[in-house]
Amino acid sequence: LGVRKGDRVSIYMPNTIEAVATMLACARIGAIHSVVFAGFSEGALRTRIEDAKAKVIITASYTKRRGKRIELLPTVQKAVDSLNFVEKIVVWDRDGDTLTEDMGDMFVSFGDMVKSSQPHCEPEIMDAEDPLFILYTSGTTGKPKGVLHTTGGYMVQTYFTSKVVFDLHEDDVFWCTADIGWITGHSYIVYGILANGVTSLIVEGAPDYPDPGRWWSYVERYRVNVFYTAPTAIRMFMRYGEEWPSRYDLSSLRILGSVGEPINPEAWHWYYEHIGGNRCVIVDTWWQTETGAHMITTVPSYPTKPGKAGKPMFSVEVDVVDKDGKKLPPNTIGFLVIKTPWPSMLRTCWGEPERYEKYWNTIPGVYFAGDLASYDEEGYIMILGRADDVxxxxxxxxxxxxxxxxxxxxxxxxxxxxxxxxxxxxxxxxxxxxxxxxxxxxxxxxxxxxxxxxxxxxxxxxxxxxxxxxxxxxxxxxxxxxxxxxxxxxxxxxxxxxxxxxx
CATH class of the missing domain: 3.30.300.30 (ANL, C-terminal domain)
Structure with a gap:
């Protein structure tokens, strides 16, 4: 394919092992991957491909959801129309019924590439500050921001937070239910978990199809020890009732995690009782695409407070301030800021340094997270949602x-x-x-x-x-x-x- 260090590769694939292997293959040779959530339509995909100037697109013939085949390749074909910088489209032809000879040499078979490859690939020598990936996240100006993460600091912090926050042991089975198209999938399906040598479970499709017991059947079958999901999923399962998880043996679970938004106390208690059996520790984690890894959380040894994310991660300096940057007293709602840099922080917004600078200039001298928060007398932080138009x-x-x-x-x-x-x-x-x-x-x-x-x-x-x-x-x-x-x-x-x- 002629992909070299620094080239961008867009990945538009289902939540599968093949997608993870593709991300790691890019990292191995120093190519910058840009994973695009496979639920995005042609317009959103094109915007991200065009901004990154991707040389190669790697996709699949389709993804599966609720028993239906959802085509991916036609979306890619429309998205790259007239984008002359795209040289090749690699297709994982899942059923062997999509790629045909008359499609031309722009299309390459993922399966053929795997078969013809050597078992060993010499790794590219990388500087700690060389780019690892671009991931696009929504901003308030309409056009998504290309958040750039680098090789060294990102790996250090995702490894460390995975190990400490989830109390990982090498024989654990870890399941993060996110999609690899989001930062949670990057950090806690792929990089942080695999760097710890832990088995990572990845699942394609809806959580409640063919029935609301699907996820709990996987916990039972694969003896999952650490389970990491979003409050929105927990609330959905609450509506289905506790009879679904009660049908399965969830005794292998040791740690439960929450990510993506603040978890309301009702959902926290249901999660603790009906999934964790009143014995699993719950770690609520606050972080962002831009931060790369957990910033505020309870580690398993901390007392937990339902509805509160916890305390700043070790070495992370967090504060709650007014619009002028003045520290607010406990139990007062203000802006959440991070006062000093951290290893896995974004390094820039791809091609738009002025958007990166805004994080540090909105309240001068600190990183402006864009969230409203308060903290109590013990330093536990409650996240209250977005302060901006996201x-x-x-x-x-x-x-x-x-x-x-x-x-x-x-x-x-x-x-x-x-x-x-x-x-x-x-x-x-x-x-x-x-x-x-x-x-x-x-x-x-x-x-x-x-x-x-x-x-x-x-x-x-x-x-x-x-x-x-x-x-x-x-x-x-x-x-x-x-x-x-x-x-x-x-x-x-x-x-x-x-x-x-x-x-």
Whole structure:
């Protein structure tokens, strides 16, 4: 394929061992991998391929979800149309029914490459600060940010946090239920876990198909010791009832982890009682794509406080401050900041250093996490959600601007504003307020058309649960939509300072 150190390789694959092997193959030769979640549609995939200027795309013929075959290769083919810098598309043809000779030499068989490869590949010599991967994460400006992680510091901190937070032993079986398309999959399916020499379980498909016992059957079958999942999954299983996990032997479990969003106390207690059998330690972990590894958590020897993430990880200096950077007293809501650098921190935003600088300039001299938090007298930190316009749906960060851009791309839409609303299962759901173009009338058919349009542009995860057609949107005099006013009105809260409101 001619891939060399520093070349970018986009990976658009199912949550499978083949995808993990592909990531590690890139790392071995010094290529920078950019994994794109296989649930993303053509538009989101193209944006990420184009930004990284990927030389090679590695994909699969399809992924499986809820008993259905979901094609991946056609999405890739559309996404790379007219992108002349893409030289090869490597395809894992899962059933041998997709690649044909008439497709041309741009397409390469993953299976043939594996068969023709030598068992040993000489590793590329890397500097600690050489790039390891780019992972795109939602921002508030619409275009996703390419977060760059490097080889040495990232590996050190993912190894160390995996070992300490999950109390890993070499004969453990570890299962992180995330997808490799997100940072949790990178750090705690692949790099941190495998660096500890621990068996990592990876699963493709929905957690509740063919029935809500699927995950618990795997815990029983593979004797999983450490289980790491998101509160949104726990809340979903709560709705199905405790009779499902009670059918399986979960006695192998020792540590339970939570990731992706704050876990509410009700979900924490259900998790502890019905999955952990009132005996497993729960570690709640706060971190971000940008941080690379756990920053705030309870390690297994700490007393736990349901609903609180815990204390800063060893050597991590965290504070809760006001907008001027002044430390706030206990039990006061403020901005969460990290005061000093750490090994696995992002090094830049790919091709956009000014977006990286914003992390450090928003509150000068500290890393601005973009989350609201408070801490108690014992130093335990509670995360209260996003301070900016990023919505956390089922542990996945979705930029309001991304969804708004997709809606406005529809010919019937003049303007759109998007907010997150509390949701008992997903954490947050998406609601869109849409102004239609003159002459276009609201209808149920148009509403469904808009949802389908967002699905095609960004993927199912970004489809609004609700769309409300409105005549106007609250804006500042400079034309900026005041989403917080929409959110406050939606939730029946005080709208706060509206002195900058246009009308």
């Amino acid at each position: 919505i956390n749906v089922a542990g996945h960060r979705i930029g309001t601007m991304e969804v708004e851009s997709a809606l406005v791309d529809h010919p019937s839409v003049a303007e759109a504003a998007v907010i997150g609303k509390p949701h008992e299962v997903k954490g947050e759901s998406i609601k869109a307020f849409v102004i239609l173009r003159k002459g276009v009338e609201p209808s149920d058919r148009l509403l469904e058309e808009l949802k389908l349009h967002v699905r095609n542009e960004l993927g199912a995860i970004a489809v609004p649960d609700e769309i409300e057609f409105v005549e106007k949107l609250p804006k500042t005099r400079s034309g900026k939509i005041m989403r917080r006013v929409l959110k406050a009105q939606e939730l029946g809260l005080d709208v706060g300072d509206v002195s900058t409101l246009e009308d």
